Amino acid sequence: MADRPAVLPKDLAANPVLARWIRVGPDGRIDIRVGKVELGQGILTALAQLAADELGADLADIRMRPADTAEGPDEGVTAGSLSISTCGPALRAAAANVRALYVQAAARDWHVDPGTVTVHSGRITGPEGQRTSYGERAGQVDLEVPADPAVPTTTEVRFTGTDVPRLDLPDKVAGRPRYVQDIRLPGQVFARVLRPPSPGAELLEVDAAAAGERITLVRDGSFLAVAGPDEAEVLRAAGRVGAAAVWAERDTLPDEDDLDGFLRAGPHETIPVADDAADEGSGTAAPVEGRRLRATYRRPFVAHASMAPSCAVAVWHDDGRVDVWSHSQGIGNLARAIAGALAKDPATVHVRHAEGAGCYGHNAADDAAFDAVLVARALPGTPVQVLWSRPDELAWAPFSSAMTADVEAVVDAAGRLGSWTYDLFSQGHNGRPGYAGVSGLLAATTLAEPAVHPAPVDPPPANGGGSTRNALPGYDLPNRRVTAHRLTETPLRSSAMRSLGAHFNVFAIESFLDEAAAVAGADPLEFRLAHLSDPRGRRVLELAAAAAGWGRDVADGTGLGLGYARYKGTGAWCAVVAEVEAETEIRVRRLWTAVDVGRAVNPDGVRNQIEGGAVQATSWTVLERVRFDRRRITSTTWESYPILPFSRVPEVSVEIAPDDGHPSVGAGEAAQGPTAGAIANALAAAVGVRVRDLPLTSEALVHAIERTP
DSSP states (O other), X not given: OOBOOSSOOHHHHHSOBGGGTEEEOTTSOEEEEOSSOOSSSOHHHHHHHHHHHHHTOOGGGEEEEOOBTTTSOOOOOSOTTOIIIIIHHHHHHHHHHHHHHHHHHHHHHHTSOGGGOEEETXXXXXXXXXXXXXXXXXXXXXXXXXXXXXXXXXXXOSSTTSOOOOSSHHHHHHTOSOBGGGOOOTTOEEEEEOOOSSTTOEEEEOOGGGGOTTOEEEEETTEEEEEESOXXXXXXXXXXXXXXXXXXXXXXXXXXXXXXXXXXXXXXXXXXXEEHHHHTTOSSOXXXXXXXXXXXXXXXXXXXXXXXXXXXXXXXXXXXXXXXXXXXXXXXXXXXXXXXXXXXXXXXXXXXXXXXXXXXXXXXXXXHHHHHHHHHHHSTTOOEEEEOOHHHHHHHSOBBOOEEEEEEXXXXXXXXXXXXXXXXXXXXXXXXXXXXXXXXOGGGGGSSSOOOOOOOBOOOGGGTOSTTTTXXXXXXXXXXXXXXXXXXXXXXXXXXXXXXXXXXXXHHHHHHHHHHHHHHTOOHHHHHHHTOOOHHHHHHHHHHHHHHTTTOOOOTTEEEEEEEEEGGGTSOEEEEEEEEEESSSEEEEEEEEEEXXXXXXXHHHHHHXXXXXXXXXXXXXXXXXXXXXXXXXXXXXXXXXXXXXXXXXOEEEEEXXXXXXXXXXXXTTTTHHHHHHHHHHHHHHHHSOXXXXXXXXXXXXXXXXXXXX
């Protein structure tokens, strides 16, 4: 029986006009626009599957169009592994409405009951063999109408739940132009922004003559750029102008070797996450008898390290309208931020999404877009492309915050955890456009009338939090007190990166659980199961353990380790077993993962997301660290900021748990934390020493050995 929602799904209720989502052409092709964007995660393929099933159309007739502030719905930011769970229901309901309107129109013409009309492969068929199609009736059905919440969605599916090939991959494999970097508009010029040498630096002098002929030099305060029709010539001009520019610099950055002290020094916003004693009204927890454990875990700043630097194209028209092409995660937010930074009417800023090569959260896409707008303002009517350099990308895009956690627990006489205390120190994880009521755009802080941006904030708990994401263990633990301390003043820019605080929090929690299991004399798997009543959590742990052959003998210098979490406490359940070898170097050999995402719209897409997340988390966990001195970011090349090379990529297997009728939840960020915890625990099993500081390098291992009593 079909599902009849009492109200419209949230994203459709906010954008109820059907034509914002779906348009039908006379050729039978159906254009779909959603507010979620393709970031390489394959989301448009999965959404096309849902739309095709609801419309009764062939997948080949579905065209997924890029998100567009003027043409499509505004669904906020594509983040949090929420696209399937939020956009999916909205698109299904919109498509069901469109199908119903076409069926009703045909039924009226045929004088039949709409319930006797069927739709298959885009063909609309009546009870006596009457035939029409979406294409034949295009233009006859008005879609400029609001969706009706009473229209049911279908339970008959052809594409949902199948391994449909990614719609975006053929162009990428064949090398056809698809990315924002490939855009070429008539009369387009190329521009490069000359970043300050360090945060807070002020431009004192610039030699305009150094730019050379055919080069336009753009300056607004400490914002400096060069533009011209020949990209190679622009690059050379940027080098000359940069070499001649004079900047005033000062030391603003913390001690890289004492990030723990930097994060603890404050000032802080204290964020209570859980306090069982206070909830019970006692105010203080009753003392628990047993062995008390304490440990501190740390993580440095981490960079996005996208494969291609950020890029954008902008045109500033003579009438003040602005067109922008950007690989932003939130084009509506970006349009409003650009308008706010330049005191413009938001209706005059039109942003279209164009794919970028790699996005793991709030990288420099929005900043590059604002750069392009600033240069375009100086060249009205001329399309301007701004492409960041690799050093700029690694130094100036927002980082994922360094984090520190103090964990304390008591293991009672029965070998169970009797209390749990967790104190977390971090910068905020949200500096996206529009955060804290400011634009959040990098160049806005360098203009002659500079914007002042406060320290990054955190998303609200209803959106999964930021620093606190997965800080509350998903186990059955008594006497919990979990508190976060967010730094409210910082010279280092941080914002959302894949999984936000969950990567570190799950690393710390899962590491400490293994330490507690050792004190209790328990097997790590059995210890977790003894503290976990959630049947879906238990299932993924058991699936991953069975796949890895948990409990088997391994070679000397090799260890197996477990990690588990339910992402945000509301998303996918994921468990990982890692096999780590630590002989001459630390090498992650294999990762066995199990995930429960409810209904998997595209199982192959789920596997891709879990595999990619596990590999990226491996790189963060064993290798990546932003380096800096007291003035400048110094890890600005692949040599100084290495990421996991192909030669060190572990073998990854993924088992998807049966959905058992549960609704879909996202997969994109579920593996990050469990992978980190599993690797840390496997390393400890391999060498008999616990390394609590990320990344888990040979140097960190030696340091841990030296500190071990």
